Amino acid sequence: MALEGPNVVLNSADTESENPMTSTQEAPAMITTALTGERADILETLTAHRQFLRHTVQGLTDDEARQRTTASELTLGGLIKHVAEIEKGWVDFIVDGPEAMGGGVDWSEPSPELIESFKAGFQLLPDETLEGVLARYDEVARRTDELVATVDLDLSHPLPEAPWFPKGAHRSARRAFLHIVAETAQHAGHADIIRESLDGQKTMG
Structure with a gap:
């Protein structure tokens, strides 16, 4: 895999004016200096949407993080867990190709085990905790941020066969990172509604 990019320095992403986290739920360190252009844009945008998502679970107990507050089955803890795994999956795809995303799975007839795994x-x-899934999200985010700074953004792989992917399509590392941003932003919006329905707290406003 071709690697490129400037030297990077790890700095805290947190500022009093921009970071909505409490001291017990701080976002991980992010790569900030020596990045310019689209790398900086990708990283800054992704970091902002991660923070919006994390803000929705500020101060919650595990039971509250499991609570449904709308007609949807989505919960705050479940969304954090899902977004972390989606981000990991796309980063694995960038590094290892389509097999990292379940290539070879027959999605036309998914097994009961696969369906249950998807729901879970x-x-x-x-047996999971909000603190645990947040720590997992931090771990995933650090790996992603390092890759944004170093990977060849034009590196491309074929997408695995799945009903939700165009047949025969490829995705570059650049497109994969943009998908992570879109996925995070979409679910941050879902989470904001769930949290406001729980106790009235909003990300902004």
Whole structure:
């Protein structure tokens, strides 16, 4: 895999005016200096949407993070868990290609085990904690941020066969990162509605 990019320095992403996290739920360090152009744009945008998502679970207990507050089955803890795994999946795709995203799975006839695994990916299970899924999200985010700074953004792989991907399509690292941004932003909006329905707290406003 071709690597390129400037030297990078790890700095805290947190500022009093921009970061909505409490001291117990701080976002991980992010790569900030020596990045310019689209790399900086990707990283700054992704970091902002991660912070919006994390803000929706500020001060919650595990039980509150599991609570449904709308007609949807989505919960705050489940969304954090899901977004972390989606981000990891696309980064694995950038590094290892389509097999990292379940290439070879017959999605036309998914097994009961596969269906249950998919559902569990949206749930904060009884043996999981909000603190644990946030720590997992931090770990995933650090790896992504390092890759944004170094990978050849034109590096491309074929997408695995799946009903939701165009047949025969490819995705570059650049497109994969943009997909992560879009996924994070979409679910941050979902999470904001769930949290406001829980106790009235909003990300902004």
